[in-house]
Amino acid sequence: MTLTPTRTLLDEAAEAGRGLGAFNVLHLETAEALVAAAERTGRPVILQLSENCVGYHGALEPIALATLSIADASSARVAVHLDHAEDAQLALRAIDLGFGSVMYDGAKLEFAENVATTRRVVAHAASAGVLVEAELGEIGGKDGAHAPGVRTDPDEAARFVAETGVGALAVAVGSSHAMVERVAAIDLDLIARLRSAVPVPLVLHGSSGVGDELIVEGIRAGLVKINVSTHLNVQFTGAIRAYLDAHPTTVDSRKVLAAGRDALGVEAARLLDLFGSAGRDRTV
Structure with missing residues (x-):
């Protein structure tokens, strides 16, 4: 099957009130595991x-x-999507290479500069039919996303989307990147208010730190694209450690990496089913 445009998958998920898994590739084994999970x-x-x-x-x-x-x-x-590109030129290259979507991350910039640069990326992407995701608010380390003033403001988000023409918006609602424990508390009321204010699909970054039940509630409140990286990396590296403990004399790296690939694929499949069955009119 040929590549599916990101916009198509997002629109379908948003229409059905389902979550869509967006998982990070680190190397070939990750990509193979994720595709196998989707097929399964x-x-x-x-x-x-x-x-x-x-x-x-x-x-x-x-x-x-x-x-x-x-x-x-x-x-x-x-x-296929480019994630967290703070370099606008990298986003433009990914568009030209055939990516279905790119994220230009200008969240660290002042509002006006973020708008101006994001509009430039959107203009280049439009000619190729590529969706652009952007970020408003700060989805930083474990403290940043919980500090006062960094969460996404619904009125500012509506203005940002209107002025840039982005097709998806990553919002800061309480999650944090690189968490290995699933203890983050996302603000469901804020998600619902953002969903009402913003006419494009909402994206949750830092989802690795959010537990299953809360992610499901977040999807029902209005989240669509659910990004996961660290949690899957934990599965991958944990399986490799276990394999090396059980096979201390192995020298074939393919066997080691295959253990990680298999474990990541199992958890990715579970998450895809969890997000995809979490529609507002469904039970999990």
């Missing part, structure tokens, strides 16, 4: 490459082309 569950998935991931691999093209190829060859409905 029959759920769509978004594969995400972050600016940090591009930096790790040294360039965009090698990991991007490999991920696009894996997605394109899958029997599942798969979109």
Whole structure:
């Protein structure tokens, strides 16, 4: 099956009141596991490459082309997305390379500068039919997203979307990146107010720190795209540690990485089913 546009998957999920899993690719094994999870569950998935991931691999093209190829060859409905690009030029390159969507992250900029740069990315993306996600508010470390004044304001969010033309908005509602414990408390009332104010799908970053039940409630309140990275990395590395403990003399890295890939795929499949069955008119 060919690549599915991110906009198509987001629109369908939003219309049905379901959540859509967007999971980060770190290397080939991650991409293979995520696609296998989508095929196993029959759920769509978004594969995400972050600016940090591009930096790790040294360039965009090698990991991007490999991920696009894996997605394109899958029997599942798969979109490919650039995550958290603070470099606008990187976002433009991803658009030209064939990504279904890009996130330009200008959240650290002043409002007017964030709007101006985001509009430039949106204009370039429009000619290619590519969706642009942006961020308003701060989704930072464990303290940042819980500090006063950093959560997304509904009125400012509505103005930002109107002035930029973005197709999705990442909002700061209490989650934090890189959490290995699922103890974050997201603000369901704020999510509902943002959903009423903003005409595009809402995105939750830092979802690894949010428990299953609260994510489901967040989807019912109006979240659509649910980003997960750290939680899946915990599954991957945990399985590798267990394999090495059980096979201390192994020297074949394929066997080690396969253990991580398999464990990540199992948890990714569970999350895809959880998010996809969490519609407002469904029970989980």
